[in-house]
Amino acid sequence: MTSLQPQRSPATESDAIALAQDNDRIIETSIPLRLDNLTWSGFHTRVVLALGITWILDGLEVTLAGALSGALKESPTMKFSNFDVGLANSAYLAGAVLGALGFGWLTDRIGRKKLFFITLAVYLSATAATALSWNVASYALFRFLTGAGIGGEYTAINSTIQELVPARYRGWTDLVINGSFWIGAAIGAVSAIVLLDPAVLAPDHGWRLAYFTGAVLGLVVLFMRMWIPESPRWLMIHGHPDQAHKIVDDIETSVLGHAQASDDFDKIKLRMRSHTPLREVASTLFSAYRQRSLVGLVLMVAQAFFYNAIFFTFALILTDFFGIPANDVGWYILPFAAGNFLGPLLLGRLFDTLGRRTMIAVTYGVSGVLLAASGYLFSIGVLSAQSQTIAWMVIFFFASPAASAAYLTVSETFPLEVRALAIALFYAIGTGIGGVIGPALFGALIDTGSRNSVFAGYLLGSALMMVAAVVAWRYAVAAERKSLETVARPLACVE
16 A cells, blocks of 8 residues: 655755754753752852952062062072063963963863863962973063963863852952952962072072962962853853753752752753854854954953053152162052952942943042042152052052952853853953053153153053043943843753
């Protein structure tokens, strides 16, 4: 008997199989809302300690590099010139920029957890190698690799913390972690004072031991990170929903004593993907989210110029205009660092309550006004070294949370699939501008010996911050206490 059913052509069967496979890759999940529903717990504290220590390491590295420059010039082995010191610092910044971009791309592609181990391993290996440098070229190479590790850490760690911390704590947590850079700066300043004392160590041994200390600290952090899970948000989009749900169940059990019922939460529908093409990344950042990209760029450039121009030249201000001996400059870093850390610590919660737009505008605006005012007092010569340091301490009490808010903005206002690369891109631009143009310009202004010239530089920094304040007030996203998926819908979302 002849069948009356229509025969499928091979093409039709192929299309049906493809459609079935596509549907198999669509999932519904409540993972984001389950994570955001949790209260703060020991799990979140451990995540912050194990991952957030990156900024302490960066503060340590930057401060040591500045404080050890004199020892490298006096070293019988290294015999650095001023040009060599600048070359090494530029190598570190170049490494940070390229490391952020390269590792940022990998963080979005192969996962958060793999990268925060790889980048930390690069950092501690390169820092240990720096302690064994034998000439200028080897030192610059190892500083480049150290910078690459730190730059990569910024992208992997910021992404992971954003995706594991509940929405109502995200602003304060991110600001305090970024502000902890200054704990590292204080440790670096005190360590340099002790290790560079010729009564304690020989001139060629102290700076080497200082770098070994950073490597040992990195090794301790490596073990602290062993138990931290992969981001469930990353896993659910990249084809591992079962693993993502298992991790969330474990987190909930550690926080609440039991897993939350998935049916109690709204779900989002996602089409899983293996990766996000660079063309889609570019389209997302520069077309779909063009306004947010411009806001992030303005905030990052303003704070980078403001921060690096002053931080990298404040020692020259103290020595050239106030006559402070170079070996005493380290003590002036301590109150400067205190203001920088206390700002995010005490003002950070307001970013989650009063809101992002209000607090970003206020901190940027107040920083700009205070810098202009203190710059004027400096120009007419009424400040002493002590009162100038107090002025910087007050200014950066507001500027520090402003700068941290720039990183917060670029890490929470873009879709999950491009988050790490967005952080990397804006970090690279900010570091490139702030680390090159700002210090170079202020160094040239200080070399003129004119207080009015330096004041002009301060006015430029002040103007940039106030422009950023206006931009933030008008265009920044009100992301406080909102799920990341609400702030920026994943590219994998299905209607």
